[in-house]
Amino acid sequence: MSNFRYALQDVPGKGKGLVAMRKISKGTRILSEEAVITIEEQVRGNRLQASICQQVETLSEHQRQAFLSMHNIYPFENDSEQYLGIFQTNSLPAELIGEKWAIFLEACRINHACDNNAQKNWNEKIRRHTVHALRDIEKGEEITITYLSPLKNRKTRQKALQEKFAFTCSCRLCCLPPDQSHESDRRLEEIQRLDGVIDQLGTEGILVSQLRTLRYLDQQVHLYTEQEREDVGFAQAYVNAAWLAIANSDLARGRIFANRAVSTWKTTLGSDSQQVIDCTALAQEPSKYKLYGVSTKWSTTVDEVPCGLEPNDFEDWLWKREKPKRPGQLADLRNRRTFPGFADLPDENEVDPDFYESSDLFTYRPRRHWCFLGEILDVATVIRLHMEIEDVDGVKIPLYFYTDSRGSELAHSRIQKGYTVAILYAKRHAFLYCEPGIRHEDPLMIKIFPLSLHKLLALNDRVQQFSTEFDGMRVCHGCGKKAASLLKCVKCSNFWYCDKACQAAGWKEKGHRVDCKLLEDTDLRGFLVLKWDEFENHIQFPLQVMRDS
Numbered sequence: 001m002s003n004f005r006y007a008l009q010d011v012p013g014k015g016k017g018l019v020a021m022r023k024i025s026k027g028t029r030i031l032s033e034e035a036v037i038t039i040e041e042q043v044r045g046n047r048l049q050a051s052i053c054q055q056v057e058t059l060s061e062h063q064r065q066a067f068l069s070m071h072n073i074y075p076f077e078n079d080s081e082q083y084l085g086i087f088q089t090n091s092l093p094a095e096l097i098g099e100k101w102a103i104f105l106e107a108c109r110i111n112h113a114c115d116n117n118a119q120k121n122w123n124e125k126i127r128r129h130t131v132h133a134l135r136d137i138e139k140g141e142e143i144t145i146t147y148l149s150p151l152k153n154r155k156t157r158q159k160a161l162q163e164k165f166a167f168t169c170s171c172r173l174c175c176l177p178p179d180q181s182h183e184s185d186r187r188l189e190e191i192q193r194l195d196g197v198i199d200q201l202g203t204e205g206i207l208v209s210q211l212r213t214l215r216y217l218d219q220q221v222h223l224y225t226e227q228e229r230e231d232v233g234f235a236q237a238y239v240n241a242a243w244l245a246i247a248n249s250d251l252a253r254g255r256i257f258a259n260r261a262v263s264t265w266k267t268t269l270g271s272d273s274q275q276v277i278d279c280t281a282l283a284q285e286p287s288k289y290k291l292y293g294v295s296t297k298w299s300t301t302v303d304e305v306p307c308g309l310e311p312n313d314f315e316d317w318l319w320k321r322e323k324p325k326r327p328g329q330l331a332d333l334r335n336r337r338t339f340p341g342f343a344d345l346p347d348e349n350e351v352d353p354d355f356y357e358s359s360d361l362f363t364y365r366p367r368r369h370w371c372f373l374g375e376i377l378d379v380a381t382v383i384r385l386h387m388e389i390e391d392v393d394g395v396k397i398p399l400y401f402y403t404d405s406r407g408s409e410l411a412h413s414r415i416q417k418g419y420t421v422a423i424l425y426a427k428r429h430a431f432l433y434c435e436p437g438i439r440h441e442d443p444l445m446i447k448i449f450p451l452s453l454h455k456l457l458a459l460n461d462r463v464q465q466f467s468t469e470f471d472g473m474r475v476c477h478g479c480g481k482k483a484a485s486l487l488k489c490v491k492c493s494n495f496w497y498c499d500k501a502c503q504a505a506g507w508k509e510k511g512h513r514v515d516c517k518l519l520e521d522t523d524l525r526g527f528l529v530l531k532w533d534e535f536e537n538h539i540q541f542p543l544q545v546m547r548d549s
């Protein structure tokens with residue numbers, strides 16, 4: 001072996017393998033190698049054998065010996081069958097999208113581990129196969145790559161390795177105790193499931209359901225980190241997040257995500273890889289990305305990055321995470337996880353695991369609460385009640401009443417333009433003759449509040465500001481002072497005052513007269529009091545929430 005970092009040695013139970021001769025630090029290029037035999041993927045049968053034989057003939061004696069000493073899991077009766085068997089047991093991709101396979105005399109000696117410490121890659125730029133240390137590798141430790149990509153659950157991995165390479169893997173990941181193995185499988189499966197969901201959402205996921213997609217990518221990064229696996233999949237999650245942010249004109253986040261991807265690509269594939277080159281360009285000039293500006297929803301400049309945040313708060317900003325509620329805080333109707341816009345509702349034909357769970361894989365039920373809010377723009381009744389409503393993002397959608405009474409169960413006084421409809425557990429429905437909307441079926445899942453969505457959110461903001469106790473203090477709605485002991489409005493219990501004078505100011509000058517009247521509605525109060533994050537069972541209207549809870 002030419003490289004003093006490792007040596008080819010016997011590895012118990014695995015034949016030969018590469019072993020580190022000294023400590024190899026994370027990100028080190030362990031080897032970079034040209035192919036000695038290369039075959040186009042479409043070459044089969046006699047032509048394949050002939051091509052391999054011809055190339056073996058041209059090898060130097062030393063290379064030929066090295067080739068012949070490689071492992072072969074296939075039976076053979078003559079030289080050309082032996083060469084074919086060796087090629088099939090050992091060849092690695094020699095083209096970016098796997099159209100060529102090749103023998104590399106050193107890289108092909110690396111054994112597999114599901115928790116591999118090194119990353120293999122065909123580097124198209126330098127036309128060499130590279131292997132990089134995914135983490136620090138200690139002297140005497142075996143260098144391992146994964147033969148399986150992407151990594152699946154333990155059972156699937158074992159089956160594939162047995163079928164393709166005729167061995168049983170006994171790596172650390174495969175030997176975890178059952179509960180830890182189960183947990184690892186769950187993470188790996190979840191990463192793949194999210195890949196599938198993101199793929200399926202496609203352009204819509206980038207430009208319409210962007211927050212939902214960003215949440216999936218955030219989850220993926222989290223799962224990779226928990227799995228302690230910062231490999232190419234981890235880098236790709238950051239690339240996807242960069243593309244998503246930039247397509248929505250968010251250059252600040254786009255640049256940060258792209259830089260994070262660059263850092264992982266460098267470690268796993270090296271600075272001269274196409275991935276590092278492309279991603280560095282993306283980070284330097286995110287506005288040159290082809291989808292930049294297709295949506296302007298999250299528009300920021302590259303410099304609009306908050307300063308001085310604690311690391312966790314920075315991550316919350318970066319991933320646009322909803323802040324957890326402070327104790328004593330009422331529900332926030334601006335929380336987009338609980339009160340999603342139409343684009344972020346689950347699709348009726350998919351079982352989105354962010355919204356649903358199953359105990360038997362056949363029946364599904366919501367795993368959490370969510371509620372759609374939309375303002376009534378227009379109302380019509382032809383066979384059934386039909387409304388046009390506008391969501392929090394300004395998206396206009398049809399709402400059709402497929403209840404038994406086709407909408408006539410609703411009080412007429414509530415069906416008014418400018419009022420706000422709240423629909424629990426709403427789903428997106430693809431209507432045959434009009435644009436997607438909501439097909440509403442259960443009368444107990446809907447409520448109309450007699451104010452516009454804009455006013456409802458403004459009321460919510462006031463409640464957030466004046467109802468919440470923080471560090472033992474509340475803010476007086478009348479004069480704005482903070483104090484530990486304030487008097488609450490006995491009618492609604494949501495607003496607090498220093499004294500009668502402040503209460504009078506709040507009532508007359510700051511509009512509490514109107515808010516207090518609205519808050520008489522137990523469903524509206526229930527909306528604010530309900531612990532939306534805690535799911536035990538479905539809720540329905542009228543909400544069963546204690547008046548003074």
Ligand SMILES: C[S@@+](CC[C@H](N)C(=O)[O-])C[C@H]1O[C@@H](n2cnc3c(N)ncnc32)[C@H](O)[C@@H]1O
Pocket residue numbers: 013014015016017069070071073089090108109110111112113165166167168169170171
């Ligand atoms: C590409 S070769 C690797 C080098 C090979 N050990 C040698 O001696 O040339 C693949 C073969 O190595 C063996 N191997 C690789 N990883 C292994 C592992 N984790 N456990 C047992 N055998 C392994 C299997 O026989 C497999 O078919």
